[in-house]
Amino acid sequence: MPNITFIQNNGLEQTVTAENDLSLMVAAVDNHIDGIPAICNGCCSCGTCLVDIDDDYLTITSTKYFGEQQVLDKLKNTNANSRLACQVIVSDKLDGMKVKISN
């Protein structure tokens, strides 16, 4: 199981051990990470699980599908590294990844 570090807007870093094959959002919620309310519970509709993925891991994360991009397009504080944490599937390849919380 990979270790993933969540970074708050104030710079606070919290590293969690995430469970493979579940989403990054679930890893955050299960580990009580602030800033990811995940209001739609992973249905890819609320955008409250917005994160920025580390450059080094951007191409390793699961592919962004059309529905995720539609939600991202409606949000204001996005950039090229933005993903919805509920749409990123955890795997051992993500070990060491840093994720900035964007909400």
Ligand code: FES
């Ligand atoms: S939890 Fe709602 S879009 Fe990810």
